[in-house]
Amino acid sequence: MKVHEKIRFMRQSKGWSQEEMADKLALSVNGYANIERGETDVQISRLEKIAETFGIELLELFNFGERIVFYWAGDNNDHNNNHFCKNQSIDFSSEKNEPELEKARLLLQQQEKEIAYLKEIISLMKT
Structure with a gap:
């Protein structure tokens, strides 16, 4: 799962609209929608803010949906x-x-x- 897909999934799981998420991040709705569609290269600082909005660490956002079964x-x-x-x-x-x-x-x-x-x-x- 790509990062923009993880962001969309997590937003939907919170029950937030794109408008609500854009507001939380102080972005335009179109700007936020571009992030969810993977049409924008997102800076780490923006990804950190997105993770913070979800109440998780940036590493958790990157690792969301990934599994390590054994080592x-x-x-x-x-x-x-x-x-x-x-x-x-x-x-x-x-x-x-x-x-x-x-x-x-x-x-x-x-x-x-x-x-x-x-x-x-x-x-x-x-x-």
């Missing part, structure tokens, strides 16, 4: 090349994980909408 761990000096996948236990009941779970729920909802939309397009193309 390789091992000693680079290991002559046997015995690398392994390291598991970490995750306490999903923890309140600190709730924002991540909510992001995942919102992402799933968006994917379901996109699938329905694509099915509709396929149906229309068949007729």
